[in-house]
Amino acid sequence: MTRPDILQLNPILVPEIQQRLDDLYTVHRLFEQADPEAYLDAHGARMQAVITGGHTGISNDRLRRLPALKVVAINGVGTDAVDLAHCRARGLPVTATLGALTEDVADLALALLLATCREVVAGDRFVRDGDWVRHPQPSAIPLARRFSGQRIGIVGMGRVGRAVATRVQAFGCPVRYTDLHPMPDLPYPFEADLCALARQSDALVLAAAADTAQGIVNAQVLDALGPRGYLVNVARGRLVVEADLVAALTQGRIAGAGLDVFVDEPHVPPALFGLRNVTLQAHRASATWETRAAMGEMVLASVAQALAGQRPSASLTT
Numbered sequence: 001m002t003r004p005d006i007l008q009l010n011p012i013l014v015p016e017i018q019q020r021l022d023d024l025y026t027v028h029r030l031f032e033q034a035d036p037e038a039y040l041d042a043h044g045a046r047m048q049a050v051i052t053g054g055h056t057g058i059s060n061d062r063l064r065r066l067p068a069l070k071v072v073a074i075n076g077v078g079t080d081a082v083d084l085a086h087c088r089a090r091g092l093p094v095t096a097t098l099g100a101l102t103e104d105v106a107d108l109a110l111a112l113l114l115a116t117c118r119e120v121v122a123g124d125r126f127v128r129d130g131d132w133v134r135h136p137q138p139s140a141i142p143l144a145r146r147f148s149g150q151r152i153g154i155v156g157m158g159r160v161g162r163a164v165a166t167r168v169q170a171f172g173c174p175v176r177y178t179d180l181h182p183m184p185d186l187p188y189p190f191e192a193d194l195c196a197l198a199r200q201s202d203a204l205v206l207a208a209a210a211d212t213a214q215g216i217v218n219a220q221v222l223d224a225l226g227p228r229g230y231l232v233n234v235a236r237g238r239l240v241v242e243a244d245l246v247a248a249l250t251q252g253r254i255a256g257a258g259l260d261v262f263v264d265e266p267h268v269p270p271a272l273f274g275l276r277n278v279t280l281q282a283h284r285a286s287a288t289w290e291t292r293a294a295m296g297e298m299v300l301a302s303v304a305q306a307l308a309g310q311r312p313s314a315s316l317t318t
Helices: 015-024 036-046 060-064 084-090 102-117 120-128 159-169 194-199 219-225 242-250 289-307
Strands: 005-008 026-029 047-052 071-074 152-155 175-178 203-206 230-233 256-259 278-280
Touching: 005 036, 015 289, 036 047, 047 289, 060 084, 071 289, 102 120, 102 159, 102 203, 102 230, 102 256, 102 278, 102 289, 152 159, 152 194, 159 175, 175 194, 194 219, 219 230, 219 242, 242 256
Parallel strands: 005 026, 005 047, 047 071, 152 175, 152 203, 203 230, 230 256, 256 278
Antiparallel strands: none
16 A cells, blocks of 8 residues: 655654654655755655644745645644645645643743743853852852742733743742733733833743734833843744844843744854853753654644544644
8 A cells, every 4th residue: 555645844853753654654854855846846746744843834835836735734833934824725734733832831931030030051150160169259159039929921821821820820920911912711910012011020921922923022122121120032033123132131221031032043143142141042942852742743643634534633724
């Protein structure tokens, strides 16, 4: 029996998931091809499913060269790199692994809050570099800030925003939020204006889905957050005007930042590297074995359902 042909645009890092794909389908790893476009021209007509990442997505030009396609399965939650309207008009299911990443992304948001307020990275470097031995006096390293009890403003009260709110409440932190509209099922105060939310917050956590929004955290918002305020971003880099953030940090107009995402990944503004009040991660919020395995299971299910002639349960377009 001929196995269906599957186009894979990104590696899957959990070997068991990749092995199951290879056992079930003829998997064409486009990311391994010397000339991906020529390979697609030669083999695209046979592809029945595409597996891609949220950042990679797939262009309409490539989609047009896949006439037999039955599903685009995104191994992630970002859908901005796929033209959903185009796929909807074509009747093509686009799936994402919504829900699988929630707990780990919220965990990292909390880790960034704690690490930045308590200057964990700077303290680690102080010990590793031998500075504690050379300067054992308590005044050799600046005092940090208490996180417990801080006022937390959350931008985006979807799955991740809600999970962050639950976690920070365990630290005695009051929560306010902003979103496209108030959510009646939430016990937290809603603030429609982002600057107003920033003024009322000691830390602003960006957790919005952000498929279309960009540059909403600018100099005005950062100034409203103020010199004792922290910014944490586990959503999308483009939500922040990075030049404004760099200026605010270097000029002491905000207290610090914990950042997992950036505008032009993997390129990070070099000015951030020398700042002790900044904690940096390489877009790793969902990078645990548990989450990546759960995401892989959802991708496998989406492909299997689509190839069986069913509407994938995770479809966003059909």
